[in-house]
Amino acid sequence: MFYEAGSRRGKFHITPTRIAAFVVLLVLSLVGVYPFIWMILTSLRERNTIFNGPFIPTNFVFDAYPQAWQQTNFGEHFLNTIVIAIFSLAGILFFSTAAGYAFAKLKFPFKRTFYIMLLSTMAMPATSLIIPLYLQVKSLGLLNSQAGLILVYVASMSPFST
Numbered sequence: 165m166f167y168e169a170g171s172r173r174g175k176f177h178i179t180p181t182r183i184a185a186f187v188v189l190l191v192l193s194l195v196g197v198y199p200f201i202w203m204i205l206t207s208l209r210e211r212n213t214i215f216n217g218p219f220i221p222t223n224f225v226f227d228a229y230p231q232a233w234q235q236t237n238f239g240e241h242f243l244n245t246i247v248i249a250i251f252s253l254a255g256i257l258f259f260s261t262a263a264g265y266a267f268a269k270l271k272f273p274f275k276r277t278f279y280i281m282l283l284s285t286m287a288m289p290a291t292s293l294i295i296p297l298y299l300q301v302k303s304l305g306l307l308n309s310q311a312g313l314i315l316v317y318v319a320s321m322s323p324f325s326t
Contacts, residue, residue, distance in 0.1 A: 248310055248317070255318035260325040267326070285323045293320070 206214055208224040232238060266272070267279055297316055306312030 244310065248313055251310075251314045252317040252321070255314065256321050256325055259318060259322045263322065263326045282323050282326060290320070 205220060207228055208226065209217060209221045210223075210225050213221065263282070267275065267282075297320075301307055301312045301316060304312070304315075306315060
């Protein structure tokens with residue numbers, strides 16, 4: 165028996181409902197993108213025209229970028245962000261994959277209890293964990309370090325990705 169491929173395909177019909185949905189989504193996307201466009205255009209203005217100039221500047225000024233790069237150690241902070249993101253992601257992937265495999269394939273005592281405990285950590289509000297996390301990181305001597313931040317990121321995100 166042979167089946168004809170694509171036999172269920174029909175023509176795309178333009179209906180008033182589709183047009184209304186498209187218009188609503190277009191407006192919502194413009195509302196979401198507007199702050200980013202405004203931020204970029206504001207960064208390219210002259211200082212005296214930030215609030216009273218036209219929306220699109222007449223001439224673009226790039227002087228603020230080198231100044232911000234040098235005064236704020238942007239390169240160092242960007243490198244720190246990349247390092248923290250890479251190691252946090254690697255840790256989250258490792259522990260989440262291992263925990264997911266263990267819960268799915270292995271049989272061990274108290275498996276259901278551990279799984280319920282893991283799920284219950286997702287119900288805890290993050291604000292209730294700030295002080296205990298701070299005290300734990302402080303007791304480990306990892307305050308103001310990349311390792312402490314990575315540890316907190318991995319510990320707090322692993323339950324959500326298991």
